[in-house]
Amino acid sequence: MDLHLNDKSALVTGSTAGIGLEIARKLAVEGAKVIITGRNKAKLDQAVDSIRASGGVYVSGVLADAATEEGAAALVRATPTADILVNNLGIYEMKDFAAITDADWRRYFEVNVLSGARLARAYFPGMLERNWAVSSSSPVNRASSRLPR
Numbered sequence: 001m002d003l004h005l006n007d008k009s010a011l012v013t014g015s016t017a018g019i020g021l022e023i024a025r026k027l028a029v030e031g032a033k034v035i036i037t038g039r040n041k042a043k044l045d046q047a048v049d050s051i052r053a054s055g056g057v058y059v060s061g062v063l064a065d066a067a068t069e070e071g072a073a074a075l076v077r078a079t080p081t082a083d084i085l086v087n088n089l090g091i092y093e094m095k096d097f098a099a100i101t102d103a104d105w106r107r108y109f110e111v112n113v114l115s116g117a118r119l120a121r122a123y124f125p126g127m128l129e130r131n132w133a134v135s136s137s138s139p140v141n142r143a144s145s146r147l148p149r
Contacts, residue, residue: 005032008132011075011082011123013037013066013115014089016047023086028056035079037089039065067091067111072118082123083132087116 010027014020015036028034028051036051036059038044044061051059062078065071066089090112093104 003030005030005084007031007033008083009033009035009079009081010084010086011035011037011079011119012086012088013119015086016040016043020086020088021047021050023088024059025051025054025056027084027086028059029054031058032084033058034060035082036061037064037066037075039063039071066119067115069118072115072122075119076122081126083127083130085119085123085127087119089115 010032012020012024015024016038024034024036041063048059048061064074
């Protein structure tokens with residue numbers, strides 16, 4: 001399938017494993033210049049190598065924690081423009097609903113909502129100027145809980 005992604009850049013957060021890694025791999029194989037992010041250099045390097053081994057030619061990694069203000073700022077400095085933004089970063093914990101503290105909710109919001117909003121604010125103006133924008137947030141990135149029995 002040709003998704004016409006040659007000369008397009010794609011930033012994928014939460015991309016050193018799982019769904020994020022596979023999204024990054026597919027974009028790279030389709031010809032996009034892919035930037036993946038991670039907090040652990042060894043995992044980041046391994047993910048970049050894995051994508052290259054799959055046929056992704058243009059892939060690079062940025063060591064940054066996109067869940068924090070500082071990490072998002074570092075990511076934007078390292079990658080000032082992107083045509084495709086995939087906010088795949090997210091966390092959840094399996095807890096009884098009543099056991100989820102205010103601090104837990106704040107952390108879920110910081111990671112699952114604000115991390116994507118920060119990057120969208122940074123990249124959308126340029127995407128709109130270029131009249132080419134794709135943004136996605138993974139539906140699995142949500143605070144999950146179990147109701148008490």
